[in-house]
Amino acid sequence: MLIGHIKEIVRHPVKSFRGESIEKTKIMDYGLYGDRSHTYVDDTKKGDFLTISQFQEMVRYQARFVGEESMDKYPKVEVITPEGKVFDWVDEALIEELENKSKRKIPTRNYTPSHVPIGPIAVEHVLLATDASLDKLEELWGQGRVDARRFRPNVIISLKEKKPFIEEEWIGRRIKIGSDVEMEFVGHCERCMIITVNPDSAERDASLHKTVIRENNNNFGVYASVIKTGDIHVNDEIHLLD
Template sequence: MLIGHIKELVRHPVKSLDGEFVQKSKIMDYGLYGDRSHAYLDETKKGNFLTITQFQEMVRYKARFVGEESMDEYPKVEVITPEGNVFDWKDEELIKEMENKSKRKISTKKYTPSLVPIGPIAVEHILLVTDASLDKLEEIWGKEEVDFRRFRPNLFIELKEKKPFVEEEWIGKRIKIGNEVEVQLVGHSERCMIITVNPDNAERDKSLHTALIKERNNNFGVYASVIKTGDIHVNDEIHLLD
């Protein structure tokens, strides 16, 4: 059954930085190629991942791959700062800037194209959000437009039938994306303070999280596990399988 198509396809080369919109992506066993494959570590917290929770302005730093994608090695990763400066993600000047702003000692970590572990980098392979659910949340909140980037999904789906939160009914079922890829919906995405941070200016508004807790039991979007790998593209049809 046709349920919609991919409206936006987003990957985050560096954990907690703003992601890049891509027209196509290879789906690996762990999810989108290169998604959260690089990360900054907070050495003041025994090497835990540095995230928006500790350093809100991370949402204003944008990460992107530059160059040919390979199964042996990732392309170069560039970071664009809020001021528009472009650095290699490991550049000492960039690290120093982020250390000064966050008041933390920062180191780096990266994985390989063949292995990005589930757990420390992400809860599951893929996170998806639908347009109807976003519109309904906007109505529930009643304050301003809700940018879907707050929820950091990989797939932003435009539904054929605009039924809010229908994706929660897919949990336990499989969907097919395009001609090759199949994923199984495995659970709700329980939210944290990160959704309160505006991706454009890094300002916080706790009321969005409060509304989501009250009205949706703190869930928004669903996680999926990869069943069949392959290539997907923006505008690919999505079918719910029997």
């Protein structure tokens, strides 16, 4: 059954930095090619990853791959600072800036195109959200536009039938994207303080999170496990399988 198409694909080459909207990519066993494949480590947390939860201004730094996707190694990772400066993600000047702002040492860690463990990504492979759910949440919140970047989805689905939160009814079922890729919806995405952080200003406002807690049991978006790998593109059809 046709349920919609891909409206947007978002990849985060560096964990907790702003992602990049892309037209096409590969779905690997671990999720989107290169998603959360490069990380900064919080030296104060015994080797855990540095995230927006500890350093809110991470949302204002954008990471992007520069070059063609390769299975041998990732393309170069560039970071654009809030002031518009461009650095390699391991440039000493960038590291020094981040360490001074976050007030901690941040060693780097990265993975290979064939292997990104679940830890850096999340609790599952791919996070999906729908346009209808975003629109409904905006209505429920009542304080302006809901920026999808707060929720850090990998795929935003434009639904054929605009039924908010219908994706939660599909948990346990499989979808096919394009001609090759198959995924299974496996669970809700339970939300934390990260959605309170404005992606442009890094300022916090708890009201959106309170709305998600009150109106949808603190869930927004659904996780999916990869069943069959392949290529995906913006506008690919998405079918719910029997």
